[in-house]
Amino acid sequence: xxxxxxxxxxxxxxxxxxxxxxxxxxxxxxxxxxxxxxxxxxxxxxxxxxxxxxxxxxxxxxxxxxxxxxxxxxxxxxxxxxxxxxxxxxxxxxxxxxxxxxxxxxxxxxxxxxxxxxxxxxxxxxxxxxxxxxxxxxxxxxxxxxxxxxxxxxxxxxxxxxxxxxxxxxxxxxxxxxxxxxxxxxxxxxxxxxxxxxxxxxxxxxxxxxxxxxxxxxxxxxxxxxxxxxxxxxxxxxxxxxxxxxxxxxxxxxxxxxxxxxxxxxxxxxxxxxxxxxxxxxxxxxxxxxxxxxxxxxxxxxxxxxxxxxx
Amino acid sequence: xxxxxxxxxxxxxxxxxxxxxxxxxxxxxxxxxxxxxxxxxxxxxxxxxxxxxxxxxxxxxxxxxxxxxxxxxxxxxxxxxxxxxxxxxxxxxxxxxxxxxxxxxxxxxxxxxxxxxxxxxxxxxxxxxxxxxxxxxxxxxxxxxxxxxxxxxxxxxxxxxxxxxxxxxxxxxxxxxxxxxxxxxxxxxxxxxxxxxxxxxxxxxxxxxxxxxxxxxxxxxxxxxxxxxxxxxxxxxxxxxxxxxxxxxxxxxxxxxxxxxxxxxxxxxxxxxxxxxxxxxxxxxxxxxxxxxxxxxxxxxxxxxxxxxxxxxxxxxxxxxxxxxxxxxxxxxxxxxxxxxxxxxxxxxxxxxxxxxxxxxxxxxxxxxxxxxxxxxxxxxxxxxxxxxxxxxxxxx
Numbered sequence: 001x002x003x004x005x006x007x008x009x010x011x012x013x014x015x016x017x018x019x020x021x022x023x024x025x026x027x028x029x030x031x032x033x034x035x036x037x038x039x040x041x042x043x044x045x046x047x048x049x050x051x052x053x054x055x056x057x058x059x060x061x062x063x064x065x066x067x068x069x070x071x072x073x074x075x076x077x078x079x080x081x082x083x084x085x086x087x088x089x090x091x092x093x094x095x096x097x098x099x100x101x102x103x104x105x106x107x108x109x110x111x112x113x114x115x116x117x118x119x120x121x122x123x124x125x126x127x128x129x130x131x132x133x134x135x136x137x138x139x140x141x142x143x144x145x146x147x148x149x150x151x152x153x154x155x156x157x158x159x160x161x162x163x164x165x166x167x168x169x170x171x172x173x174x175x176x177x178x179x180x181x182x183x184x185x186x187x188x189x190x191x192x193x194x195x196x197x198x199x200x201x202x203x204x205x206x207x208x209x210x211x212x213x214x215x216x217x218x219x220x221x222x223x224x225x226x227x228x229x230x231x232x233x234x235x236x237x238x239x240x241x242x243x244x245x246x247x248x249x250x251x252x253x254x255x256x257x258x259x260x261x262x263x264x265x266x267x268x269x270x271x272x273x274x275x276x277x278x279x280x281x282x283x284x285x286x287x288x289x290x291x292x293x294x295x296x297x298x299x300x301x302x303x304x305x306x307x308x309x310x311x
Numbered sequence: 312x313x314x315x316x317x318x319x320x321x322x323x324x325x326x327x328x329x330x331x332x333x334x335x336x337x338x339x340x341x342x343x344x345x346x347x348x349x350x351x352x353x354x355x356x357x358x359x360x361x362x363x364x365x366x367x368x369x370x371x372x373x374x375x376x377x378x379x380x381x382x383x384x385x386x387x388x389x390x391x392x393x394x395x396x397x398x399x400x401x402x403x404x405x406x407x408x409x410x411x412x413x414x415x416x417x418x419x420x421x422x423x424x425x426x427x428x429x430x431x432x433x434x435x436x437x438x439x440x441x442x443x444x445x446x447x448x449x450x451x452x453x454x455x456x457x458x459x460x461x462x463x464x465x466x467x468x469x470x471x472x473x474x475x476x477x478x479x480x481x482x483x484x485x486x487x488x489x490x491x492x493x494x495x496x497x498x499x500x501x502x503x504x505x506x507x508x509x510x511x512x513x514x515x516x517x518x519x520x521x522x523x524x525x526x527x528x529x530x531x532x533x534x535x536x537x538x539x540x541x542x543x544x545x546x547x548x549x550x551x552x553x554x555x556x557x558x559x560x561x562x563x564x565x566x567x568x569x570x571x572x573x574x575x576x577x578x579x580x581x582x583x584x585x586x587x588x589x590x591x592x593x594x595x596x597x598x599x600x601x602x603x604x605x606x607x608x609x610x611x612x613x614x615x616x617x618x619x620x621x622x623x624x625x626x627x628x629x630x631x632x633x634x635x636x637x638x639x640x641x642x643x644x645x646x647x648x649x650x651x652x653x654x655x656x657x658x659x660x661x662x663x664x665x666x667x668x669x670x671x672x673x674x675x676x677x678x679x680x681x682x683x684x685x686x687x688x689x690x691x692x693x694x695x696x697x698x699x700x701x702x703x704x705x706x707x708x
Contacts, residue, residue, distance in 0.1 A: 050613055074615035085610030089628050089703075099614050148614070158613075 001026045002047060002156065002188065007056030009042055016042045017053070018212035024205075026061075026155075027186040031203030033196055033235060039212040040192045044158055047190060048077045060156065075102055078157035078187070082164040084145030086133040092118070092144055093129040099152040117147040121177065139170040146178065150187070159191045163198065175201055196235050200224070200244055208232050220248055225310050242307040247272035251288055254306065255296040260285035264294060275303045332447050333387035336440045340384050343436030344377075349414045350431040355483065355672050361431050367414035376410045379403060380437065387444050397448035401466075403441040407434065408473055415481035427483040429674055456696035463692045483674040484681065487663075491678075494662075499682065501577075501658035505649040506686075509581050510642045513588030518634065520589070521596025522622065531597060538590035546648055549586065550655050553579040580657030584648060588641040595637025599630030632702035639694035646687040650679065 002024040009017040017039040024030040034040040045051040047058060049070040058065045065073055086095050096117055097110040105113070115125040121143040133141055142162065149157055162178075163171045179202060182189055193199055199206045200220045207217040208231070216228035224245050227233040236244060251274050252267040264287040265274050278286055278300045285299040347361025348368075365373050383403045386396060415428040454462065479485055488495055524531040544552070558574025560567050572578045603626050611625045627634075653661030660679040667675030 048613060050609075071615045071617050074613060076615075079610065079613035081606055081609060081613070083606045085604075085606035085613075087607050087611070087625055087629075088604065102615055102620070145610075148610075 001061055002190065003059045004043075004047070005057050005059070007043070007046060007053045007058065009039075009046065009051060009053050015212050017046070019056070020209075020212070020214055022207055022214060022217065024188060024190055026188050028204040029182060029189040029191060029202055030205050030207060031191045031193060031199035032207045032209055033193055033199045034209035035194060038209040040209045041160055043209070044160055044190060044192045047156075047158055048074045048079060050074075075099055075152065076154055076156075078149035078152075078154040080146050080149040080157065080159045080162045082161035084133075084141045084165075086141055086145055086148070088133050090133075091129070092131050092133070092136070095133065095144060096148045096151050098148060103152055105152075113151060117151060120181065121147050138166060139174065142166055142170075142174060143177070146174075150181070150185075153185075155188060157187050157189045159189060161193055162191070164193075164195075171198075178202065196237070197244075200248060208235060221245065224248075241309065243272050243275075245309065246270065246275055246303065246307050249306070251298050252290070254298060254302055255288045256299065256302065258285070258297045258299075260287045260297040260299075262286055264289040265298060266290075267295065271298075271303055271306060274298050275300070275307070278303065329388050330390050332443070333389070336387040336444050337384045339436050339440035339443070340380060340387075343433045343440060344380065346433035346436060347431040348433040348437075349411060349418060350429050351418050352427045352429070352483075354425040355427050355487070355674060356670060359427070359429070361433075362414075362418065364410075364433065367418060368410060372410070372413060376406060379406050383441060383444070387440075393448040393451040396444055397452065400441045400445035400448060404438065404445065405469060405473070407437055407441070409478060412473075412479040412482060415479070415483075419481050427486065427674065428481060429483040456699040459692060460696050463689060467689070484677045487672070487674045487678045495678065498658055498660050498662050498679075502646075502649050502660045502683070502686070505577070505580055505584060505652055505657060505659050506642065506645040509584035509645055509649075510588055510638060512581075513585050513592050513641060514638055516585075517589050517592030517637075518596050521593045521600065521634070522627075524593065524597045525600040525626075526618075535590070535594055535597070538593060541586050542590045546583070546587070546651050547654065549583045550579060550651060553582050554655065557582065575656040577652075577657050579655055580649070580652035580659075584645050584652070587648060588645060591640045591644075592634070592637045595640075596630065596634050599633030599637075600626050602633060603629040632698055635694065635698045635701055639691065639698060642694060643687050643691045646683060646690055650683055 002022075004020060004022040004024075007017060007020050008015060020039075020043060022030070022043075032040045032043060042051055046053050047060075047065070049065060087098070090098075093111070093114045096114045097105075100110045100113055114129065118125040118128055123140065123143065128136075128140075128144075133144070136144065142165070146159075146162060149159075163174050166174060175198060178189075181187070189202075191199075191202060200223075203220060205217060206220055206223050207214050208223070208228075209215070210231050216223060216232050218226075223232065224236055224241050227236055247270045249271045250267070251265055251269050251271060254271065255267070260283070262281055262283050263277075265277055267288055267290040269277075274286065278284070278298075284301070285297045287294045288296050288298050344364060348364040349362050350359040351362060352359030364377060367373070368376060380403065383399055386399045411430050411434050418428045420426050449459075449462075473479060474485075480489070520534065524534055541549075554574045557572055557579050561573045562568075564572075607625055607629065608621065611621045616624060649657075649659045650661030650664055652659045653665050660683050663679030664676050665679075667673065667677075667679065
């Protein structure tokens with residue numbers, strides 16, 4: 001658990017982060033959203049002491065982060081940034097093994113961990129181990145960047161716009177991968193992004209920052225349904241909030257018994273995708289499949305009901 | 312690329328079909344042919360009589376050299392693949408050396424040890440013309456660093472072979488060499504010690520200073536500006552300025568004289584060359600470190616490297632090609648500057664240059680100057696190749 005208490009950071013007398021309190025539960029994903037200059041990156045960088053606060057304190061699992069030297073603290077916390085920050089003169093294995101190397105793991109353990117992570121990110125170890133960063137595509141570089149952050153099995157992962165430089169298709173895939181990895185290892189993730197869509201997709205809770213303050217911190221559904229002020233409203237985009245609400249849930253939660261015609265929809269698809277498919281194919285219902293077997297159907301009527309905001 | 316493809320359509324004027332640089336090369340070579348090829352003098356200090364190529368080499372040898380030169384001019388003019396131009400240029404350079412050596416042997420009167428035959432202006436212009444063709448072809452061919460080093464080695468071996476064969480022994484410059492061979496090699500060693508030693512010391516001092524400037528921005532401007540001022544002092548003045556303080560040191564600090572410090576000689580020369588080397592090394596070090604990609608530095612910090620680990624694992628390795636470029640600049644600069652050390656008794660190839668000027672014996676000046684130029688050229692080629700290797704340019708982009 002990360003507990004941020006009454007933290008302040010000023011540059012030239014201007015508070016960039018202004019008396020912020022934030023608690024991130026263990027094994028959850030907290031997305032910090034805001035426009036540029038809102039102080040979200042500064043807040044993130046105070047968690048691994050890349051920035052030292054002027055006031056307030058941060059505790060990780062009850063221990064003040066100032067209790068250990070900054071570089072020791074940072075080796076326990078994964079850190080992934082936009083533009084991946086890979087070392088251009090090191091190959092993939094050396095990059096991924098950087099933190100284990102700092103922690104004096106032996107060479108065999110490091111090599112095993114590198115192969116394990118490459119496999120996890122669907123990159124063939126024998127092929128990618130010795131590649132240099134400039135020989136990788138943007139999406140591959142970004143995956144290696146996240147793999148490097150996870151190398152020493154940290155409990156906490158800090159991510160600063162990790163997918164910001166990727167094109168939409170690769171970004172969606174990277175978000176999905178990150179979601180799976182988080183589910184599998186239970187890593188606590190603090191993710192900074194300016195993209196509300198990304199925050200909704202990945203965050204268990206979303207903290208919206210504006211001018212150094214957290215204006216709202218809540219579950220995605222609450223943020224969409226009850227934006228605290230016009231700024232949050234604007235970030236969500238009033239125009240498609242019904243669709244954002246639908247995008248939070250999977251088809252699997254709303255399957256009803258019955259039959260339907262046409263192409264089936266997968267049980268893991270979001271309600272938003274299902275609704276779009278029904279509109280597009282002019283159907284009132286579609287069959288739902290799990291592992292290739294039809295388990296029921298999803299109806300347009302149910303979807304319409306689920307998209308209704310609080311009245 | 313075929314010749315036919317390279318000839319532009321008929322509506323273009325014939326000029327366009329010709330190589331621009333080739334025209335300059337042809338003009339230089341024509342001037343070279345018009346001017347005397349070799350000069351015969353009664354002794355080493357009087358001025359001599361110029362002799363044209365055909366007179367210096369009558370009969371078939373002269374005709375062959377003339378034909379080669381004309382063919383070389385034609386190749387320079389045509390737009391043909393640079394590899395052909397490179398080979399043709401190198402053949403011509405070797406031919407020119409062989410021709411001037413042969414001419415010297417032929418022109419030197421028998422049993423006359425005072426007469427001197429030197430290459431004259433025509434030879435130098437022809438050499439310049441075809442050296443231009445070679446370097447232009449090399450630039451266009453963009454060889455890999457290893458190929459460039461190999462080519463330098465081949466050139467050095469060919470030159471060494473020519474010199475060892477004795478074919479050039481009748482040239483004036485080699486007669487000067489023959490009469491002072493031991494001194495020559497001693498001064499070469501002194502020259503190399505001055506040039507490489509000063510650069511080595513400057514690198515040892517300059518890189519830590521560069522790191523310091525990088526880490527402390529407040530120091531950066533002050534230090535770089537004071538080094539800049541040293542750089543603006545004319546070299547002879549700096550050599551002279553150091554005589555007084557070093558002489559004082561030698562006289563007043565116990566043990567200073569014993570380790571070789573004195574007002575004149577190697578010590579002030581070394582100090583002056585060191586001072587000139589410092590600015591390029593320090594500033595390139597700072598520029599290189601500042602140019603390291605910010606995300607890489609941020610990632611290194613964020614993953615828990617200490618500042619020393621960051622410096623040695625990330626910042627210095629990534630700045631290395633730029634630092635090496637700085638070392639290349641000062642090494643080539645110091646090989647040239649070290650000639651001036653002879654003025655204050657520091658030794659080096661400058662000894663022959665200044666002796667030659669004193670005696671108005673141009674051949675002796677050349678004995679000092681030509682090896683200096685060759686050394687500087689070789690150092691530049693080697694270090695350029697190393698810089699490319701260090702920055703990973705040997706890999707296809």
